[in-house]
Amino acid sequence: MQTLPAPYAETLRYSPFLARLLDSRPWLAEHLAATLDSPIDREAMQAFLTDPPGPLPFDPDERLEASLRRLRARVLAHVALRDLAGRANLDEVTGTMTTLAEVALEAAHDHAFEHLIERHGRPLSSSGWEQELLVVGMGKLGGRELNVSSDIDLVFLYPEDGDTAGPKILSNFEFFERLGRRLIHLLSAPTADGFVFRVDMRLRPHGDSGPLVCSFDMLEDYLLTQGREWERYAWIKGRVLRGERWQELEALVRPFVFRKYLDYGAIEAMRALHAQIRHEVMRQDRLDDVKLGPGGIREIEFIAQVHQLIRGGRDPELQIRPTRQVLRRLAERGILPAETAAALDEAYVFLRRVEHRLQYWEDAQTHRLPRDENQRTLLAQAMGYPDWSAFARELERHRERVAAEFTHVFGHEEQSTTVAVPVLSAAVDELEHCLQERGFTRSAELARRLDAFRASPRTRALTAADRNRLEALLPRAIDIAAAHPKHDDVLERLLDLFEAIGRRSAYLSLLQEYPQALRRVAELVGAARQAATYLSRHPILLDELLDERHLDEEPDWPAFARELERLLDALEPDAERQMDLMREHHHAQAFRLLMRDLAGRLTVERLSDHLSALADTLLELSLRYVWRKLRRRHTDTPRFAVIAYGKLGSKELGYVSDLDLVYLFDDPHPDALETYTRTAQRLNTWLSTRTAAGILYEVDLRLRPDGEAGLPVTPLEGFHRYQREKAWTWEHQALTRARFCAGDPELGARFEAIRREILCLPREPAKLREEVLAMRQKMRDAHPSRPGLFHLKHDPGGLVDVEFLVQYLVLAHAHQHPELTANTGNIALLRCAAQMGLIDAALARQVADAYRELRRLQHRQRLDELPAVVPEGEAAALREPVLALWRQIFT
Known part of the structure; x- marks a missing residue:
């Protein structure tokens, strides 16, 4: 032999x-x-x-x-x-x-x-x-x-x-x-x-x-x-080994396993499943089981798969089966720290090798470490260790690391509270007394608000499990709000949020599982009402509060575009899901900027730059996928350009700004007008249709040639002719803030050449002054001043006056100073005009500083969802240089 x-x-x-x-x-x-x-x-x-x-x-x-x-x-x-x-x-x-x-x-x-x-x-x-x-x-x-x-x-x-x-x-x-x-x-x-x-x-x-x-x-x-929760866990790894109709089966099972929203309820379900397993292990005295015991293989699998269940519905690339691949992908997405994923992977390999050596011994399906000393020595040597003690130390190191991470993910920390009354069932006077004791100013009003909340049809329709979650969250919310300087507002806004998410158990589970998230919510909604509104409209963003790294991360928009495009490609040809995905990523990026903004990490100018870059990115991707889905198109690359006007054009976009857009094309094909008209219509639909995930942007096309009477898309030559022969002065004013932001770069460069040509046309100063003043007066008549108050945008000496001043300077002097046609923003253009001697340099600096501060005040008001109106005295010093420059130029 x-x-x-x-x-x-x-x-x-x-x-x-x-x-x-x-x-x-x-x-x-x-x-x-x-x-x-x-x-x-x-x-x-x-x-x-x-x-x-x-x-x-x-x-x-x-x-x-x-x-x-x-x-x-x-x-x-x-x-x-x-x-x-x-x-x-x-x-x-x-x-x-x-x-x-x-x-x-x-x-x-x-x-x-x-x-x-x-x-x-x-x-x-x-x-x-x-x-x-x-x-x-x-x-x-x-x-x-x-x-x-x-x-x-x-x-x-x-x-x-x-x-x-x-x-x-x-x-x-x-x-x-x-x-x-x-x-x-x-x-x-x-x-x-x-x-x-x-x-x-x-x-x-x-x-x-x-x-x-x-x-x-x-x-x-x-x-x-x-179907039960543990079956979702089991079906994660379900794979058709034989059968041609596997795609139909996967489509049938996928919605059961992977929910469209962030499913934090999976943590509680998997914790309960693990508790059953652990109870059985303890009952059978099997703590030395490398699969089911503490820090064993099953705990690594649970850590990987709970993140799949939570996020797999939103991220199809997490819908994979091998545990080690899941750990790597979780690290790539920042869901697990890279060092944690590496440690879990190392432990998984070690424990699986131990498992195999236990089974090689007698071809038995066992996971228990041997008691026999000779077999222990041989196991250690088969693992590459000289003796059992050396092996046992390494084994314990891995199991402790796994158990610690498992506790971090699944540990359920009981949160103590000073609220003694059961909030969902206490009498209104008890609630009022409880709130009064904790320092709430409007305790009676808030008690009635709590009573209305718990009596609302949404709250009454909650399942027993969700009601228990809410019962646990409300006392914590009261405690957290009581510690905030704006305690009344914070509690009221938290109740609004709970009302919005009450029937989505996953979000209640998130706040229950992660107490730090509830504290972060309170901080955000206390800092700005807009944060509360944003979270209520898009509760999926609660997940963003778990990762504080976003506060320090500067957005990388090219990388964001590449990653989003990769995810969109994976969803082809499902346009509905692609639209949802774009909206989810838009909301997440805007919310990250909002968090950085409220933390004082962004100036107003830098915030607007980022929001404008985000809009540019989404417009470019939207156009790409809209074009790809046209059934009849005569070229792979559209000769089509998106031109931004207004706030996006000047890169002064806010959180909820509309997009003022004009669509241009230049294509000799006989079907070009029909094709690009359809493209423009579908692009508007893609951007502004409200899906389950909300909308991307409201779009305004009224600045196109001939306004609402014109076609949604304009030939470049027609645009050029209109600007030279028919456009009003106010349309040339608008052109000072226009720029190419998506589509064919060559067409964008040609638009920019036309823009500069039009802005550099010689104009008769007296007539220009008369037309600009007439338009400004028309706007003032539409927004009359109120005694004792100052409207930051519309009143004399406000933001619109600065914009009109800059636009006049560009139109009046660009034929001699073409540098003024650069779309660099009002502050930079004021500086440029001063350098050319067109306005006093000291006054230009004062107006620029006033403009910056007026924008900051406007932004502050918007964050609290208040009108852009302040007491007259608060802005008096800011108005003076603006009015002085206005008098210098227009009188």
């Missing part, structure tokens, strides 16, 4: 099972000796099945059973020897065992299927389409992570009911049930050659009490009406 090469023969002391296996199968050592230096692949397994060694039974069923069991012995011995000799990494071991299962399942299925159709014919739907059995691998088989002595978890499904088309007709259900039972028998029945895999069917709908096979309709009904 041929012996194994020395490096492999020495490893047999770590596995009495392998030693017996080689002794009982004389052919095995010869096969192994020829192939041990490289992994065994699918082709080699299939070749082995076609010509297995040794005598085989005559009966076809028994012949296949013997072949499959010999293949299992061959593959298990091969992978075990390579692993124990240090020649195979974890991915090779688990991948090889998974491939073995797939090859065996395929062979068993095909054999059993052919036998059945000979007797009963092929299974057909009522419409005559042939049906198939879809074999779904669950658990480690689904994730291609199968261990060396594992059961395989399977679910059997078929698409549609019907009957077979043969002489002995069966319903499709009966046909596939017989097929499933035969397949299980071929794999798991013990024979003289052993077994291939033990098969576990308990993850099917209704478990052991349910039918062995289900139709798609039966599965969908079960998941919708009876």
Whole structure:
């Protein structure tokens, strides 16, 4: 008998099972000796099945059973020897065992299927389409992570009911049930050659009490009406191993597993599942179990998969199965710190290698560390350690690291509160007394507000679980609000938020699971009413409060564009989901800027720069995907440009600003006007349609040539002609703040050339002054002043006056000083005009400072959702230089 090469023969002391296996199968050592230096692949397994060694039974069923069991012995011995000799990494071991299962399942299925159709014919739907059995691998088989002595978890499904088309007709259900039972028998029945895999069917709908096979309709009904939280966890790894209609099945299961919103309720559900497992471990005294014990393999899997359940509905790239790949992707997205993900991955590899060495010992599905001293020593040596104590120290290091992270993710810290009354059931006078004791000024009014909140139809319709969450959150909210300087406003705004999210248990779960998030919410809504409104409209942004790194991160807009484009491409051709995704990312970026703004990390100018860059990015991507979805288009690259006017044009965009846009094209194709008109209409729809995720931007096209009477898109030459021959002075004023922001860069450059040409036209100063003053007076008449108050934008000496001053200077002097046509903002243009001697330099600086401060005051008012009006005295000093320059230029 041929012996194994020395490096492999020495490893047999770590596995009495392998030693017996080689002794009982004389052919095995010869096969192994020829192939041990490289992994065994699918082709080699299939070749082995076609010509297995040794005598085989005559009966076809028994012949296949013997072949499959010999293949299992061959593959298990091969992978075990390579692993124990240090020649195979974890991915090779688990991948090889998974491939073995797939090859065996395929062979068993095909054999059993052919036998059945000979007797009963092929299974057909009522419409005559042939049906198939879809074999779904669950658990480690689904994730291609199968261990060396594992059961395989399977679910059997078929698409549609019907009957077979043969002489002995069966319903499709009966046909596939017989097929499933035969397949299980071929794999798991013990024979003289052993077994291939033990098969576990308990993850099917209704478990052991349910039918062995289900139709798609039966599965969908079960998941919708009876699917439990732990089944979502199980189906994360569900993978179709055989069956062509796997995409239909994935589309059916995906909404059950991955929710469209951030699903923080998954933490509570998985915590409960883990508690059941831990209770069973404690009951059976199995704390030395490397899979189920503290800091074990299961805890790493739970950490990875709870993040998948929370975010997988929003991020399709988290809908993957292998645990190690999930950890890497979580690190890439910043959901787990890179060092934490690396430590969990290292622990996972270590624990899986321990698991395999425990199972190599006697080919048993065990995860318990040995008690026998000799076996302990051999286990340590098989892991590369000199003795048990050295191994045990390393094992403990990994388990402690895993357990600490598990506690960080799943630990449920009970929050104490000073509120003694049950907020959802206490009498109104009790609530008032409670609030009064904590220093609330409007305690009676807030007590009535709390009473109205708990009596509202939304609150009364809550499930018992959500009501319990709210019962726990309200006292904390009262405590947190009481500690804030604006305590009354904070509590009122928190109640508004709770009312908005009350029926979305995931958001209540987030605030309950992460007390720091509730504190951050209170800080934000106390700083600005707009933050409260933004969160109430887009509660999905609560997730942003968990990561304080956003406060220090400067946006990288090119990187943001690349990442968003990658995610949008992954959703093709689903326009609805793409629109939602763009809105979600827009809201998230704007909210991050809002948080930095409220933390004092951004000037008003810098904030507007970022909001404008965000809008430019989204306009560019929107145009790209709108164009791609046109059924009739004559070119791959549209000769189309988006021109921004107003606040976006001057890069002074605010959080809720509309976009003033003009669309231009230059294309000689006969269908160009029709195509680009349709593009403009669809782009408006893409931007301003309200979906479940809100809107991107409101769009105003009234600044286009001929206003509302004009076409939504204008030929470049027509735009040029209109500006030269028909445009009013106020339209040239608007042109001073216009810029190309998306589309064809060449067309954008040509627009800029036209813009400069128009702005540099010589104008008669007296007539220009008269027309600018007339337009300004028209605006003042539309916004009359109020005694004792100053409107930061419209009143004399306000923001509009500064804008008109700059626009007049550009139109009056650009023909001699073309530098004034640069769209660099009002402050820079004032400085430029002073350098050219057009206005007094000292006065220009004062006006620029006043303009900056007026914008800051306007921004402050907007953050608290107040009108842009302040007491007259607060802005008196700011108005003086503006009015002085106005008099100097216009009188």
